[in-house]
Amino acid sequence: MKTQKMNRKQFVGSTLLAGGALALVGCKEEKTAETQADQGAYCGLYCGACPKFTNGECTGCKGPEETLAAHCKECEIRSCAAMKGVKSCAECAGFPCPKTEAFHNSGNPKGEKALANSKTIQVVGYEKWLAAQAVK
Ligand code: SF4
Numbered sequence: 001m002k003t004q005k006m007n008r009k010q011f012v013g014s015t016l017l018a019g020g021a022l023a024l025v026g027c028k029e030e031k032t033a034e035t036q037a038d039q040g041a042y043c044g045l046y047c048g049a050c051p052k053f054t055n056g057e058c059t060g061c062k063g064p065e066e067t068l069a070a071h072c073k074e075c076e077i078r079s080c081a082a083m084k085g086v087k088s089c090a091e092c093a094g095f096p097c098p099k100t101e102a103f104h105n106s107g108n109p110k111g112e113k114a115l116a117n118s119k120t121i122q123v124v125g126y127e128k129w130l131a132a133q134a135v136k
C-alpha cells in the first residue's frame with residue numbers, strides 16, 4: 001500500500017515536471033519568435049543575414065528607437081510601417097506605395113531584394129517567410 005502511495009506521488013511529481021518542461025519549451029518558442037520578428041525589416045529585407053546585425057553593430061529597423069542607426073531613423077518606410085502597425089509593408093493594404101516603389105526602383109540591389117521578399121511574404125505570410133530566412 002505504501003509503495004502504491006509513493007508511486008502516485010512519483011507520478012504526480014513527474015507529471016508536474018513534464019508540465020514545467022512543456023511550459024519552458026513554450027517560453028523558448030515565444031522568445032525565438034520574438035527574436036526572429038526583430039530580424040525582418042519592414043521593407044522586406046532580412047536583417048538577420050546582414051553582418052552588421054549579426055556583429056551587434058546594428059539592431060535592425062525594429063530595434064529600440066535609441067539604438068537605431070541614422071539611416072533607419074530617417075527611413076520613411078520604417079516610420080510609416082511602424083505607425084500603421086504592420087510587421088511588413090507586404091501586409092499593408094497600400095503596398096506597393098510610392099515610398100516602397102522608390103526603394104524598389106532605386107537601382108539598389110537591396111530594393112530589388114526587398115520587392116522579391118515582399119512578394120513572397122504576400123504569398124506565404126510573414127511568419128512563414130521569416131522562419132524560412134532564419135534557417136538559411
Ligand atoms: S530600408 Fe528602411 S525599412 Fe528597410 S531595412 Fe532599411 S530602415 Fe528598415
Ligand code: SF4
Nearest residue numbers: 080081089092095097
Ligand atoms: S504605406 Fe507604404 S511604407 Fe507605409 S506601411 Fe504601407 S507599404 Fe509600407
